[in-house]
Amino acid sequence: MANYFDQLASQWDEDPGKLERARITAEQMLALRPAPGGRLLEFGCGTGLLGLILADHFEAVLLVDASAAMLAQARQKLERLALPHVQTCQSDGLADLPGGQDALVSLMVLHHVADLAGFFAQAHALLAPGGQLLVADLYPEDGSFHQHHNDFDGHHGLDPVELTQLAQAAGFANVSHAPYFTIEKTQAGTPRRYPLFLLMAQKMADANYLTEQ
Ligand SMILES: C[S@@+](CC[C@H](N)C(=O)[O-])C[C@H]1O[C@@H](n2cnc3c(N)ncnc32)[C@H](O)[C@@H]1O
Numbered sequence: 001m002a003n004y005f006d007q008l009a010s011q012w013d014e015d016p017g018k019l020e021r022a023r024i025t026a027e028q029m030l031a032l033r034p035a036p037g038g039r040l041l042e043f044g045c046g047t048g049l050l051g052l053i054l055a056d057h058f059e060a061v062l063l064v065d066a067s068a069a070m071l072a073q074a075r076q077k078l079e080r081l082a083l084p085h086v087q088t089c090q091s092d093g094l095a096d097l098p099g100g101q102d103a104l105v106s107l108m109v110l111h112h113v114a115d116l117a118g119f120f121a122q123a124h125a126l127l128a129p130g131g132q133l134l135v136a137d138l139y140p141e142d143g144s145f146h147q148h149h150n151d152f153d154g155h156h157g158l159d160p161v162e163l164t165q166l167a168q169a170a171g172f173a174n175v176s177h178a179p180y181f182t183i184e185k186t187q188a189g190t191p192r193r194y195p196l197f198l199l200m201a202q203k204m205a206d207a208n209y210l211t212e213q
Pocket residue numbers: 001002005018022043044045046047049050064065066067070091092093106107108109112113
């Protein structure tokens with residue numbers, strides 16, 4: 001998986017569609033944030049397109065990706081932009097990442113993750129009470145989206161209703177989802193449309209905290 005994205009990293013930002021997708025995703029995510037500030041973790045940050053737009057709205061940002069080449073692109077931008085509150089970390093999962101996060105976001109990553117229940121459980125563990133999980137991804141598709149990716153072994157899109165159940169089973173509350181963007185690309189000469197959803201889930205403040213107020 002990382003090898004596949006390693007090969008794409010140097011040209012990733014040359015696609016205006018990916019820049020537009022990140023810009024609109026950031027707008028939508030910020031509209032769901034209760035207030036600026038706090039700690040942000042982006043899982044599967046790629047070259048940092050989304051996380052670097054969101055960075056101004058958080059006190060500390062951790063950009064995480066499995067691909068060393070993607071992270072190298074993100075680090076080059078960080079050097080140019082001089083953003084000392086933004087760090088990077090190479091990891092192929094959420095285990096062992098720092099907890100106490102106020103927001104955990106991902107864009108077009110979850111369909112690459114085999115163990116979805118494990119993802120939600122680990123995301124819940126990493127968030128601070130009141131923290132938000134914001135996941136943007138493909139609705140179920142016919143498999144054509146990754147037809148150029150020979151060893152693709154992920155999901156052909158994801159059903160946000162099923163993800164809602166997994167999120168709730170992991171302890172999240174206030175789960176909601178809505179369509180917000182459509183990727184348009186030509187596959188084998190045919191124009192195709194792939195809608196994306198944005199799912200939001202919240203880790204509740206724990207029962208002890210609520211009863212002490
Ligand atoms: C489709 S790209 C999206 C990149 C970025 N979010 C964007 O929208 O431009 C998927 C990214 O997720 C990363 N990725 C996939 N599976 C991962 C995993 N298990 N752990 C960490 N990163 C992963 C890939 O390396 C790649 O950078």
